[in-house]
Amino acid sequence: MKEEQYISVKTFCERHGVVESFVYSMYEYEILQLEYDKDQGKLLVEDLPLLEKMVRLHNELDINPEGIQAIYHLLDQVKSLQQEVASLKKKLDTLQ
DSSP: OOGGGEEEHHHHHHHHTOOHHHHHHHHHTTSSOEEEETTEEEEEGGGHHHHHHHHHHHHHHOOOHHHHHHHHHHHHHHHHHHHHHHHHHHHHHHHO
16 A cells, blocks of 8 residues: 555544544445555545545535535536536537
């Protein structure tokens, strides 16, 4: 495991003022991935922007983890639909 690719859950929580149970709930809802090293959770650095967004939703809008999971799922669907629209536009352009 490369240490530079991970940040400990504890460190993230201390820096962002969030409880560790929130991060673990995001893992349980399959919003992010965790690795374990000596019984301590480690976050993938690439997941940090997403987790920071989820922390803002939780703190600023007081959205609970279940609501965040629903938002994450809907945003994922929107992204997928946007990709599909772009693909269909390309196909349409080739037919014209």
